[in-house]
Amino acid sequence: MNRKTAVSAIEAWFSRLPIHTDGLPARGSVAAGLVILERLKTEFTLKVDDHRAKGGAQIKGLTASAVRSILTRYGENRPFVKEGGRTNRGTPWVAESLMDAIAPLRLGSLTERERVQVLDACQAWLAEKVQDYFNRKRVEFVFDPRLTTCANIRRILRAAKDVGKLPSVAQYLVGAKLQLRFPHLEVANELASSSDDSTGREGDFEIGDTAFHITIAPGIAVVEKCQVNLSRGLRAFLLVPEVAVLAARDLVLYACEDQVAVMSIESFVSANIEELSEFSQEKRKSEFRQLLELYNDRVVGIETDLSLLIEIPPNL
Numbered sequence: 001m002n003r004k005t006a007v008s009a010i011e012a013w014f015s016r017l018p019i020h021t022d023g024l025p026a027r028g029s030v031a032a033g034l035v036i037l038e039r040l041k042t043e044f045t046l047k048v049d050d051h052r053a054k055g056g057a058q059i060k061g062l063t064a065s066a067v068r069s070i071l072t073r074y075g076e077n078r079p080f081v082k083e084g085g086r087t088n089r090g091t092p093w094v095a096e097s098l099m100d101a102i103a104p105l106r107l108g109s110l111t112e113r114e115r116v117q118v119l120d121a122c123q124a125w126l127a128e129k130v131q132d133y134f135n136r137k138r139v140e141f142v143f144d145p146r147l148t149t150c151a152n153i154r155r156i157l158r159a160a161k162d163v164g165k166l167p168s169v170a171q172y173l174v175g176a177k178l179q180l181r182f183p184h185l186e187v188a189n190e191l192a193s194s195s196d197d198s199t200g201r202e203g204d205f206e207i208g209d210t211a212f213h214i215t216i217a218p219g220i221a222v223v224e225k226c227q228v229n230l231s232r233g234l235r236a237f238l239l240v241p242e243v244a245v246l247a248a249r250d251l252v253l254y255a256c257e258d259q260v261a262v263m264s265i266e267s268f269v270s271a272n273i274e275e276l277s278e279f280s281q282e283k284r285k286s287e288f289r290q291l292l293e294l295y296n297d298r299v300v301g302i303e304t305d306l307s308l309l310i311e312i313p314p315n316l
Contacts, residue, residue, distance in 0.1 A: 003117065003118055003121040006105050006107075006118045006119075006121060006122055007121055007122055007125045009104070009105060009122075010033075010122040010125055012101065013033070013098055013101035014030075014033075014126070014129065016097065017029050017097075024132060024133060024136065027080060027081050028062075030080075030126055030129065030130065030133075031062060031067045031081045032059045032062055032094045033098055033126055034067055034071070034127070035061050035062045035066055035067065035070070036051055036059065036095055036098055037119050037122055037123050038061075038066075038119075038123070039051065039061065040102075040107075040115075040119055041115070041116045041119050041120075044107065044108060044115060046099045046102060046103055046108075047099075048095050048096050048099055051095045051099075052092055052095070058092070059092065059094075059095055064079065064080075067080055067081050071127055071130060073127075074123070074127035075127075076127055076131070078134055080130055080133065105118070135307060136305075136306050137163075137307055138306075138307065138309040138310060138311040139156065139159050139160050139163065139169060139307075139310045139311065140310075140311045141158075141159040141310070141311075141313070143155075143288070143313040143316055145281065145284075145285065145315070148270070149270035149273045149288065150266045150267055150270040151266075152288065153173070153265070153266045153269050153270050154242065154266045156169065156173065156310065157169065157170060157173075157241060157265065157266065163307075165307070165308055166216050167192060167216050168192035168193070168303075168305075169310070170216060170239075170241070170265050171192040171204055171214045172192060172295055173265070173295055174204070174205065174212065174214050174239060174268065174269060175187055175189060175205060175295075175298055176291055176292075176294040176295035176298055177268065177269040177272060177291060178205055178212075179298070180272065180273075180276070180287070180291055180294055181276070182207065185207065187205060187207070188205060189301055189302050190204075191302055191303065192303075192308075202228075202234060203225065203229065203237075209233070209234055209235055210234065210235040210236070210237055211225075211226075211229045211234050211235070211236050211237070212237045212239060213226065213236065213238050213239065214239045214240075215238070215239075215240055216240065216241055216244065217244065218240050218244055218248040218251055220251075222238065223251050223252055223256065223260075226238060226252060226255075226256055226260045227255060227256060230256060230260075235261075236256075236261070237260070237263070238252060238261065238262045238263075239262075239263055239265045239268050240262070240264065240265065241264060241265055241266070242264040242265075245262060245263070248262045269291070273287045273288055273291060285315075285316055288316060292310050292312050292316070293312070295310055296312075
């Protein structure tokens with residue numbers, strides 16, 4: 001048996017699994033595949049019922065610790081699933097489809113040693129795919145209702161910075177805020193990685209006669225863009241993280257006098273949340289959630305890197 005043929009069969013099985021919101025099959029499906037392949041090394045049977053736990057709703061031996069043990073052998077030490085089989089009621093179907101993929105390989109005709117080597121190659125391929133899930137992990141933050149809206153926005157930006165996604169998250173967050181505030185207007189949604197010049201935009205966003213520029217490190221280049229806006233009769237807004245506000249103001253004050261508005265991203269995004277919620281605590285949570293939902297919709301609508309999505313906290 002050619003190991004490459006077996007891996008191709010597993011790859012085809014993986015590609016047929018239902019896709020979930022992060023653009024990949026459910027983690028529970030991959031976890032079930034790893035556990036079943038592990039059992040086949042010592043108890044080779046392609047009868048689906050032999051892989052089901054009592055009651056038939058779950059896969060036998062599918063636990064977080066079992067999955068962790070398998071992945072550790074292939075160099076992946078990060079926790080992949082938390083609840084194992086307890087939250088994966090659909091995994092019996094996964095087992096059935098996996099049996100269908102394995103059956104044509106005729107692994108039963110191999111010696112135990114040969115079979116283990118083939119199954120090991122299949123697990124190694126799945127373990128490598130697990131990295132895709134970590135690469136696409138969403139931006140996570142803790143929403144604290146006791147804090148100001150500005151402080152919670154700051155938490156999002158800090159979480160994005162920690163995983164190296166601050167520039168993109170900041171731009172999509174401002175876009176979501178503008179869309180939330182002006183639902184009757186069309187707020188452009190361009191890739192955060194694209195430049196103004198390549199898209200013909202006056203800034204990252206244009207509302208009325210105002211160009212908005214979002215940057216995490218204000219420098220001469222963005223000031224020059226503001227100067228171009230002013231020369232064309234437009235107003236310019238420069239949005240930067242709180243820690244960069246003073247430096248940004250000094251830059252534009254020197255180059256553009258008082259013609260460019262400078263504001264922190266945290267304040268710009270949070271101000272309307274407070275106003276739209278009529279300064280009500282309960283309504284504020286609703287508006288904050290709507291902001292994040294709009295943000296995620298905008299990311300899904302334009303990005304291939306879905307790790308830019310924000311995980312909406314359960315208390316929202």
